[in-house]
Structure formats: structure tokens, C-alpha cells
Amino acid sequence: MEQLKDFEKHAQEAIDWVWNMLPNLIAAIIILIVGLWIIRLINKLVRKFFAKKDYDLALESFLQSFISISLKVVLVILVVTQLGVKTSSLVAIVGAAGLAIGLALQGSLANFAGGVLILLFKPFKVGDWISAQGQDGAVKEISIFQTKLNTFGNQVAIIPNGQLSNGNIVNYNAEPIRRDNYKVGIGYGSNIKEAKDILLQICAENETILNEPEPQVVVDALADSSVNLSLRWWAKNEDFWDAKFYIHEQTKLRFDKAGIEIPFPQRVMHSIKND
DSSP states (O other): OHHHHHHHHHHHHHHHHHHHHHHHHHHHHHHHHHHHHHHHHHHHHHHHHHHHSOOOHHHHHHHHHHHHHHHHHHHHHHHHHHTTOOHHHHHHHHHHHHHHHHHHTHHHHHHHHHHHHHHHHOSSOTTOEEEETTEEEEEEEEOSSEEEEEOTTSOEEEEEHHHHHHSOEEETTSSSEEEEEEEEEEOTTSOHHHHHHHHHHHHHHOTTBOSSSOOEEEEEEEOSSOEEEEEEEEEEGGGHHHHHHHHHHHHHHHHHHHTOOOOOOOOOOOOOOOO
16 A cells, blocks of 8 residues: 555656646757758758858768857757756766766867868869878878878878878979989090980970970089989979989880990909919
């Protein structure tokens, strides 16, 4: 009999609690529904705004996601507060959880911050050929936490954005044209002027090598076994490698034809006969 009375007492308390909470629960549901509708409307307006502007696609995607997530967090706080949870308690819980998550994901947060910096300051974009963190390759993808490069051998190099944003980056596509400093050695008995004329003639005959800035050949060094010439020439980024390979091949062919020696290390072996 006593147990029945306790059950009725707890049941009545539960019913009273539901009735007392019902207005707040209904209000919270209404806030949730209206809030989600407003967030969808804001996201739609943000997409229209970015559609009218010429922003980087990766940056647009990140900002849209960030705005959407931030608005949803604010909405959850409003809903929970409407249900009776004190704001001060909620802030304390969120702060403690944020601290714990931040310590656990310290590296990920650094990569996140690095990704934001890369997207905002744009030291490179998708398609650029860069050198960073000991890797050379074309930028394949820029995400929030990491950047993917396609290397010369068609491998994929993945670099964390935290390291990438804090390290040195060489962007070979930042400028429309690119210069090469091609060095070749000739023998001390070879004609320097003839060798220089041949190198300049090679450049003049190739349409992808620019006439302005004008190609130049200088004596770079008088080395131990060779006179080192330096050919400085310019080409557009898309033509650079073809022009470079052309110059290398033609240098060997034309120097051989002109009798100009290209010194190379040689090893002489002597045999001693014992009588």
C-alpha cells in the first residue's frame, strides 16, 4: 500500500513537471523550427552573395560552412536556455568542453588556423606549382586541415596546413613568366665568343623563349677544369619546361658540331707490370 502511494506521488510530480515545462517546451520547439528556417534563408542569401563575387571556391565553401555552423550553435544555445538551463551554467559547460577538446585536438586546430590563413591570404591557388616542406608539385586541393600536391611523378603529397602556413613557400606560378639560369662549362681551349653566340642562337630560334627580357650569356666562373657560362633566359610558365629541355639538347648537339669541348670528370688508370 505504501509503495502504491509512493508511485502515485512520483507520477503526480512527473505530470506536474510536464505541465510546468510544457509552455517552455512548446516555445523551444517553435524557436528551433523558426531558427532553422531563418538559418536556411541566411545561407541562401550568403550563397547568392558569393555567386555575385569572384571569390576562391575553397574560401566560399569554408565561409558558408562556418556561418551555418555558427548560427546553429547560437540556435542550440537559445533552445537550451528556453528549456530552463541557466546561461551561466551552459557557458561553463561549453567552456570546459571546449578547453578539453582544444587540448586534445591542438594539432588539428593549428592546421585549421593554417587553412584559414591560406584561404584568406592566398599564397597559392589550385593548379599552381609550388615548393614547400621538402615537396614540389602542383596544388591539387586546398582543404581546411591539409593541402594536397601532385608531384612530378604523379604521386599525391599531403601537407598539414599548420606547417605549410608557417614555413617557406616558393610559388613558381605567381608570375606569368619565369627565368632560368642555365650553366654549362666549356674547355679552356674552346672559343668563348663562339660558345656564347651558339647559346644565344639557340634561344633566338625557339619561339617559346622570350625576346624581352633579352637572353643573356655571361662568364659565370673560371673553374678548375672549365670555363662556366651562364645562360639567362625567360619563358612563359606554360612553355618553361619545353624550352628548358630544348636548350639542354641543342647545347650538346651544337657544341659537338662546333668542336667546343664540354669537360667532364675522367679517371685514368695505370697498370704496373712486375718483372
